[in-house]
Amino acid sequence: MKGGIFRIYTxxxxxFLYAPIILLPIFAFNNATVIAFPLQGFTTKWFTQMWSExxxxxALQNSLTVAISTAILSxxxxxxxxxxxxRYRFPGKAPVMGLIMLPLVLPEIIxxxxxxxxxxxxxxxxxxxxxxxxxxxMTTPFAIxxxxxxxxxxxxSLEEAAYDLGxxxxxxxxxxxxxxxxxxxxxxxxxxxxxxxxxxxxxxxLGGTHVTxxxxxxxxxxxxxAVPVIMALGTLLVALSVLLLTIAExxxxxxxxxxxxxxxxxxx
Amino acid sequence: MARRAKGxxxxxxxxxxxxxxPAIYALLLLAAPLLxxxxxxxxxxxxxxxxxxxxxxxxxxxxxxxxxxxxxxxSLGVSALVTAATVLLAFPVAxxxxxxxxxxxxxxxxxxxxxxFWTSYLIRVFLWKVILGYNGVMNAGLMKLGIITEPxxxxxxxxxxxxxxxxxxxxxxxxxxxxxxxxxxDRSLLEASQDLGESKIVSFLRVTLxxxxxxxxxxxxxxxxxxxxxxxxxxxxxxxEGRMVANLxxxxxxxxxxxxxxxxLAISAMGIVAVISLIFLLLTRRxxxxxx
Numbered sequence: 001m002k003g004g005i006f007r008i009y010t011x012x013x014x015x016f017l018y019a020p021i022i023l024l025p026i027f028a029f030n031n032a033t034v035i036a037f038p039l040q041g042f043t044t045k046w047f048t049q050m051w052s053e054x055x056x057x058x059a060l061q062n063s064l065t066v067a068i069s070t071a072i073l074s075x076x077x078x079x080x081x082x083x084x085x086x087r088y089r090f091p092g093k094a095p096v097m098g099l100i101m102l103p104l105v106l107p108e109i110i111x112x113x114x115x116x117x118x119x120x121x122x123x124x125x126x127x128x129x130x131x132x133x134x135x136x137x138m139t140t141p142f143a144i145x146x147x148x149x150x151x152x153x154x155x156x157s158l159e160e161a162a163y164d165l166g167x168x169x170x171x172x173x174x175x176x177x178x179x180x181x182x183x184x185x186x187x188x189x190x191x192x193x194x195x196x197x198x199x200x201x202x203x204x205x206l207g208g209t210h211v212t213x214x215x216x217x218x219x220x221x222x223x224x225x226a227v228p229v230i231m232a233l234g235t236l237l238v239a240l241s242v243l244l245l246t247i248a249e250x251x252x253x254x255x256x257x258x259x260x261x262x263x264x265x266x267x268x
Numbered sequence: 269m270a271r272r273a274k275g276x277x278x279x280x281x282x283x284x285x286x287x288x289x290p291a292i293y294a295l296l297l298l299a300a301p302l303l304x305x306x307x308x309x310x311x312x313x314x315x316x317x318x319x320x321x322x323x324x325x326x327x328x329x330x331x332x333x334x335x336x337x338x339x340x341x342x343s344l345g346v347s348a349l350v351t352a353a354t355v356l357l358a359f360p361v362a363x364x365x366x367x368x369x370x371x372x373x374x375x376x377x378x379x380x381x382x383x384x385f386w387t388s389y390l391i392r393v394f395l396w397k398v399i400l401g402y403n404g405v406m407n408a409g410l411m412k413l414g415i416i417t418e419p420x421x422x423x424x425x426x427x428x429x430x431x432x433x434x435x436x437x438x439x440x441x442x443x444x445x446x447x448x449x450x451x452x453x454d455r456s457l458l459e460a461s462q463d464l465g466e467s468k469i470v471s472f473l474r475v476t477l478x479x480x481x482x483x484x485x486x487x488x489x490x491x492x493x494x495x496x497x498x499x500x501x502x503x504x505x506x507x508x509e510g511r512m513v514a515n516l517x518x519x520x521x522x523x524x525x526x527x528x529x530x531x532x533l534a535i536s537a538m539g540i541v542a543v544i545s546l547i548f549l550l551l552t553r554r555x556x557x558x559x560x
Contacts, residue, residue: 013360
């Protein structure tokens with residue numbers, strides 16, 4: 001085995017990383033209202049009870065609306081910004097890109113309160129739409145990071161060949177570039193979707209009375225009796241994110257293989 | 269010449285046209301709100317509305333009231349400790365994946381490391397409560413092993429639990445930049461160092477570590493800056509003595525309805541973080557500049 005002590009350390013570290021997630025299904029199937037050891041036997045009743053929770057379904061619906069809209073909007077903005085920054089030179093590029101990428105290092109609470117102040121100031125009622133506005137701001141930098149690496153791997157001569165064959169910039173983009181960066185677009189959609197689905201602070205501040213899934217989960221933590229159902233919900237959510245990420249990872253690898261690159265990195 | 273100038277003009281126009289929508293979005297929904305936040309922090313809070321009178325009172329309140337100052341200092345301390353713990357613990361992991369894993373399997377390891385980060389943050393934080401609580405997994409395990417006879421009470425609802433939970437949440441943010449920096453190191457430099465008679469440890473200290481510094485610096489900033497503003501973790505596992513500045517901002521905005529003071533607290537926290545980050549960048553400047 002290569003790596004010796006480093007391998008052992010890394011595996012121990014992975015145990016630390018996965019510890020909370022491994023506990024999640026254990027308590028979701030545990031036949032007790034109190035989330036503690038020793039376990040009380042196997043049950044699926046928390047999953048069945050989940051179907052009859054009154055607040056859960058509207059929250060899920062809101063979350064899906066927000067996450068799907070956010071994924072599409074931030075990927076469109078991401079394609080534009082990634083294409084502009086990898087292909088073109090223009091004045092003010094560094095500060096503009098810096099501003100767009102800023103939410104990556106800005107605490108979310110700052111984004112949330114500053115948007116709240118503006119929206120209330122100009123009298124926009126808080127709704128699903130205002131959550132989407134905030135989420136797009138936060139997920140666009142991630143979309144750009146993913147899409148930039150997709151655009152960077154493009155061979156410029158393919159595009160020039162299309163021009164020489166009589167294509168316009170728009171048709172060349174659609175016929176040549178878009179298919180090549182498609183894997184990047186899909187993984188950007190999936191990752192923006194996942195980030196938005198899980199985002200709490202912005203949804204908490206900008207949603208008003210409109211509750212998304214994380215806001216609903218947060219409110220349920222106040223009632224100990226509601227927690228096992230949340231564990232069941234969490235198990236399903238984790239399974240869903242792992243599935244989506246595996247698909248995103250598959251497309252990312254395929255994209256790298258398509259553009260002939262060598263795979264050395266992860267998502268970011 | 270004319271043709272080249274025209275080409276450059278078209279290039280500029282194309283770039284500007286593409287960047288316009290995301291740039292306008294960021295200007296309207298990020299730059300303008302941040303400016304308004306700054307303006308609000310200088311306004312006076314009336315009973316029902318905000319008075320348009322310039323004042324320093326919010327800042328003097330934010331900086332001199334012992335309650336606010338205490339929370340601010342605690343947030344800085346927690347973030348510093350979280351950053352140190354996360355980066356130190358992450359370095360060997362990044363080193364292992366970069367130096368000891370077969371290149372074809374590196375992305376699988378990175379995938380394994382990033383998965384927990386993509387699962388519900390709220391639920392992960394809550395599960396730390398389950399692990400660290402009075403009847404929690406940790407206490408139950410330690411009692412079963414006979415290491416302790418009664419549950420430890422210092423694990424949950426204080427600064428410790430906030431640090432553990434945040435160090436867990438931000439782990440991938442520390443591992444990835446360090447990994448990227450390690451990947452860029454030319455392996456022949458290490459061979460050269462060892463050919464010249466340096467031991468493995470000395471080569472690590474004199475070649476690998478300095479070359480990995482840009483990644484370490486990036487990891488420190490990526491962990492330090494957002495942890496200061498974390499709301500969920502202190503709220504759920506911090507207890508009264510683990511509250512941080514984001515909880516204070518939320519309190520001012522959504523409970524006490526004092527936007528000017530909330531804004532002053534937010535701007536102060538951002539300012540302090542920016543100053544600390546700049547000082548840190550200056551101190552580590554010689555590592556980032558790269559080889560001459």
